[in-house]
Amino acid sequence: MTPFDLAGLLTFWSRRWDDILELMVEHLVVVLISLAIAMVIGVIVGMLTWNKPIPAAIVIAAAGVALTIPSLALLALLIRPFGLGWTSTVIALTFYSLLPIVRNTIVGLREVPPSVLESAMGMGMGPIKRMMSIQLPIAWPIILTGVRVAAQLTIGIAAIAAYVAGPGLGTLIFNGLSSLGSKNALNFALTGTLCVIILALVVDAAFVQITRLTTSRGLRA
Amino acid sequence: MPESTDTALTQIASRTDGARIVLDRVSKVYPGQDAPAVEEFSMVAEPGELIMFVGPSGCGKTTTMKMINRIIEPSSGSITIDGRDILSLDPSELRRHIGYVIQQIGLFPHMTIAENIAVVPKLLGWSKQRTAERIDELLQTVQLDPGTFAHRYPRQLSGGQQQRVGVARALAANPPVMLMDEPFGATDPITREKLQAEFLRLQESIGKTIIFVTHDFDEAIKLGDRIAVLSERSQIEQFDTPAAILAEPANAYVRSFIGHGAALKRLALIPVETAVLGAASAAVDHHRIATDDSLRDALDLLIVTGAPAIGVVDRSGSLVGSLTVERISTALGADATALAATRSDEGRPA
Numbered sequence: 001m002t003p004f005d006l007a008g009l010l011t012f013w014s015r016r017w018d019d020i021l022e023l024m025v026e027h028l029v030v031v032l033i034s035l036a037i038a039m040v041i042g043v044i045v046g047m048l049t050w051n052k053p054i055p056a057a058i059v060i061a062a063a064g065v066a067l068t069i070p071s072l073a074l075l076a077l078l079i080r081p082f083g084l085g086w087t088s089t090v091i092a093l094t095f096y097s098l099l100p101i102v103r104n105t106i107v108g109l110r111e112v113p114p115s116v117l118e119s120a121m122g123m124g125m126g127p128i129k130r131m132m133s134i135q136l137p138i139a140w141p142i143i144l145t146g147v148r149v150a151a152q153l154t155i156g157i158a159a160i161a162a163y164v165a166g167p168g169l170g171t172l173i174f175n176g177l178s179s180l181g182s183k184n185a186l187n188f189a190l191t192g193t194l195c196v197i198i199l200a201l202v203v204d205a206a207f208v209q210i211t212r213l214t215t216s217r218g219l220r221a
Numbered sequence: 222m223p224e225s226t227d228t229a230l231t232q233i234a235s236r237t238d239g240a241r242i243v244l245d246r247v248s249k250v251y252p253g254q255d256a257p258a259v260e261e262f263s264m265v266a267e268p269g270e271l272i273m274f275v276g277p278s279g280c281g282k283t284t285t286m287k288m289i290n291r292i293i294e295p296s297s298g299s300i301t302i303d304g305r306d307i308l309s310l311d312p313s314e315l316r317r318h319i320g321y322v323i324q325q326i327g328l329f330p331h332m333t334i335a336e337n338i339a340v341v342p343k344l345l346g347w348s349k350q351r352t353a354e355r356i357d358e359l360l361q362t363v364q365l366d367p368g369t370f371a372h373r374y375p376r377q378l379s380g381g382q383q384q385r386v387g388v389a390r391a392l393a394a395n396p397p398v399m400l401m402d403e404p405f406g407a408t409d410p411i412t413r414e415k416l417q418a419e420f421l422r423l424q425e426s427i428g429k430t431i432i433f434v435t436h437d438f439d440e441a442i443k444l445g446d447r448i449a450v451l452s453e454r455s456q457i458e459q460f461d462t463p464a465a466i467l468a469e470p471a472n473a474y475v476r477s478f479i480g481h482g483a484a485l486k487r488l489a490l491i492p493v494e495t496a497v498l499g500a501a502s503a504a505v506d507h508h509r510i511a512t513d514d515s516l517r518d519a520l521d522l523l524i525v526t527g528a529p530a531i532g533v534v535d536r537s538g539s540l541v542g543s544l545t546v547e548r549i550s551t552a553l554g555a556d557a558t559a560l561a562a563t564r565s566d567e568g569r570p571a
Contacts, residue, residue, distance in 0.1 A: 119327030122292055123341050124317035137331045216331035218374030
């Protein structure tokens with residue numbers, strides 16, 4: 001094992017900072033794309049099932065089971081139909097994002113007080129209008145919390161996507177692991193890991209802001 | 222030829238000072254239940270009338286009311302508003318012309334007070350300016366300062382204030398009909414009394430046809446033009462004015478609902494000025510009652526003070542006569558005789 005060399009790490013960074021930055025952006029982009037797709041699917045599935053106990057239970061259970069599949073195994077399975085690279089990565093990350101988003105959408109929609117729904121109905125709002133202008137806005141902070149959890153989850157899992165030649169910081173980590181014993185092995189792995197953590201923190205902070213900005217003041221406790 | 226939904230709705234909507242509601246043999250049977258929740262309910266509410274549905278929990282009074290705006294669909298029978306069969310109209314469009322207030326209020330927590338009130342005007346496509354003017358007007362009507370409250374959120378208001386907004390929101394598009402489901406039921410007694418008094422004053426000026434559900438008989442007496450006392454399956458045990466129900470309960474069920482003190486409750490409905498007053502000189506003490514107070518207030522004052530007679534003053538404050546317990550009792554008897562007389566008049570074939 002090579003001893004840790006801080007000066008070496010700093011040199012490594014100064015030489016490769018543009019590569020590192022590019023990988024970070026890639027990592028972020030692949031996570032955001034996956035989250036966006038998962039959000040569309042998850043919110044629609046949640047909207048269709050929240051008031052139907054059996055379908056809702058099935059959807060949540062299915063998404064829960066999906067989450068237990070080891071990411072490496074899922075990625076390996078995806079190589080066959082979708083090949084190496086972005087597509088497989090995005091599909092896998094979307095898959096893992098679904099559970100928190102669907103579950104929180106269902107929970108959020110269920111928490112809208114029945115009296116609010118009844119008065120919306122009594123005032124002449126049809127089902128679609130009720131969903132779009134009453135239920136979704138009230139459930140919004142809870143749905144966003146689901147997306148935030150999904151973001152944390154996928155930022156971690158995305159690092160493994162390098163295994164299927166996917167984009168992002170996993171490349172650094174895998175580089176390090178495959179060149180164990182070489183001078184820069186530790187620097188690669190350490191940089192990749194640190195950047196994943198920093199990205200996770202930044203994204204989480206961003207979600208706090210987004211939640212604050214997009215939630216009605218009337219809903220804030 | 223059936224007219225279009227639009228024509229019918231326009232007609233209903235134009236009756237802003239109250240429309241006639243007719244329920245004809247309306248029943249509701251829930252699937253899987255043997256007994257109907259509401260059975261063959263028939264009633265006519267005249268334009269501008271405030272009708273109270275009183276009955277114990279689970280008697281079907283709320284179900285009956287909710288069939289009028291089709292939150293619950295009737296199983297059979299017909300309902301018309303201003304002669305229009307509402308079961309043939311689009312439910313959502315119909316509801317925009319029927320004010321709806323529920324006990325839990327159901328304000329939209331993510332909207333400001335102004336936005337809450339603007340919901341129905343927006344659905345009806347009102348201009349921004351017209352909506353804004355209406356919001357101001359309504360907030361003043363329910364005694365909330367528009368400058369202070371328009372941009373607050375529901376959670377920043379007290380229960381009583383929220384219920385006022387609930388009433389304002391229901392009145393937003395000036396609907397001819399209002400349905401109110403125990404609107405003051407969840408407020409504390411002091412707030413409730415205040416809201417009731419404000420509501421009575423409001424109804425005097427707007428004159429909507431109102432169906433008001435309550436389980437509180439005293440509230441029914443206080444507010445209603447007519448009261449329908451309902452029992453199981455929403456059967457009408459008696460449908461009459463508060464005074465007539467108190468004077469002549471139709472049966473033991475209605476009597477049990479009135480409870481004790483029927484005479485006192487009746488006195489509360491009779492203004493002092495209807496009694497035959499004694500000489501002003503009989504009021505030797507300084508205890509005074511106004512002509513537009515009720516005989517119950519007068520009796521209360523007599524008992525509290527122990528005076529044999531109290532003075533009656535008119536609006537300008539000058540002494541116009543006196544009242545004693547005997548005179549109050551006589552007035553109560555005369556009231557019952559008058560009621561009986563109108564009753565036999567109505568019974569006589571034309």
